[in-house]
Amino acid sequence: MTTNETRRSILEALAEGPVSGPQLAESLDVSRAAVWKQIDALRDAGFEIESGPTGYELAAVTAYNGPAVEYELEAPFSIEYHDSIGSTNDRARELASEGMTDVVVLADEQVGGRGRLEREWSAPSGGVWLSLVTRPDIAPAQAPLYTLAASVATARAAREAGVDARIKWPNDVVVPVGDEGEYRKLAGILTEMEGQMDRVDWIAAGIGVNANIDADALPEGATSIRAEAGDVDRRRFVQRLLEEFDRYRGDLEAVVPAWRDLALTLGQRVRVERATGEIVGEAVDVTESGALVIETEDGRETVAAGDCEHL
Numbered sequence: 585m586t587t588n589e590t591r592r593s594i595l596e597a598l599a600e601g602p603v604s605g606p607q608l609a610e611s612l613d614v615s616r617a618a619v620w621k622q623i624d625a626l627r628d629a630g631f632e633i634e635s636g637p638t639g640y641e642l643a644a645v646t647a648y649n650g651p652a653v654e655y656e657l658e659a660p661f662s663i664e665y666h667d668s669i670g671s672t673n674d675r676a677r678e679l680a681s682e683g684m685t686d687v688v689v690l691a692d693e694q695v696g697g698r699g700r701l702e703r704e705w706s707a708p709s710g711g712v713w714l715s716l717v718t719r720p721d722i723a724p725a726q727a728p729l730y731t732l733a734a735s736v737a738t739a740r741a742a743r744e745a746g747v748d749a750r751i752k753w754p755n756d757v758v759v760p761v762g763d764e765g766e767y768r769k770l771a772g773i774l775t776e777m778e779g780q781m782d783r784v785d786w787i788a789a790g791i792g793v794n795a796n797i798d799a800d801a802l803p804e805g806a807t808s809i810r811a812e813a814g815d816v817d818r819r820r821f822v823q824r825l826l827e828e829f830d831r832y833r834g835d836l837e838a839v840v841p842a843w844r845d846l847a848l849t850l851g852q853r854v855r856v857e858r859a860t861g862e863i864v865g866e867a868v869d870v871t872e873s874g875a876l877v878i879e880t881e882d883g884r885e886t887v888a889a890g891d892c893e894h895l
């Protein structure tokens with residue numbers, strides 16, 4: 585059994601209730617010294633394990649790192665955690681090109697965070713910065729659904745944290761300010777992919793959430809979970825986000841209806857900048873692949889991608 589497998593097995597046993605060192609050693613078929621060593625390592629990793637009269641007991645998980653996020657995560661992702669990294673998307677691209685799947689690169693801080701359209705993305709300690717790698721068996725035309733699924737998953741996790749999170753087309757998670765379509769940005773998504781004409785090879789969905797960040801440390805027009813609802817348990821938040829994403833990637837037909845339910849853009853007057861020019865009109869719907877339908881003075885137009893501004 586590898587060290588990681590031993591740790592996982594110990595955690596699984598502790599989840600069932602108190603268990604003694606000798607019992608663990610016997611059931612895992614390792615020495616008692618090996619059990620002590622791994623219990624110490626788990627304590628160092630933020631698992632509060634108490635030794636009571638009936639054995640070891642897991643009192644709390646306080647850490648934010650790989651083993652802590654994997655513990656009780658109900659989705660098949662492994663977590664690669666970094667205290668600090670350039671960009672989780674860059675690392676995810678590396679892992680994807682090595683053939684990995686269902687891996688999440690998670691960091692407390694990014695020093696070279698990237699946003700859409702080559703913009704910089706501020707990512708100080710306290711936020712949730714992650715990139716997940718998945719290798720779906722789909723055509724490239726369906727890939728935008730994964731970005732929509734990421735925004736739905738993020739908005740739903742934020743709503744559970746007490747924030748009135750909504751989605752601005754295509755995939756900004758925002759908090760409304762008043763009822764005229766104005767908002768502050770809570771989270772952004774940067775999806776990168778590689779593939780052939782007819783098949784996606786991998787998708788790296790980068791998700792950045794201003795979680796436990798002070799209002800005065802945020803870029804203009806942004807907000808955070810801390811500013812809206814108080815601090816969130818980031819471990820639980822990431823788990824909920826990944827569980828929701830896993831659910832929607834397994835049920836792509838549910839993505840657009842869930843997106844519509846959370847949309848702030850529908851019913852708004854918008855301006856969308858595309859490579860081929862801008863369109864102004866009322867956003868009336870999204871298609872089943874997530875393109876925005878805009879009622880303009882000259883009739884309906886469908887926009888697959890672009891930078892959208894609420895007017």
Ligand code: BTN
Nearest residue numbers: 671697698699700772773790792
């Ligand atoms: C946007 O412009 O709205 C998208 C921002 C995406 C930021 C996230 S943070 C995690 C991942 N790593 C990056 O460098 N960018 C994405």
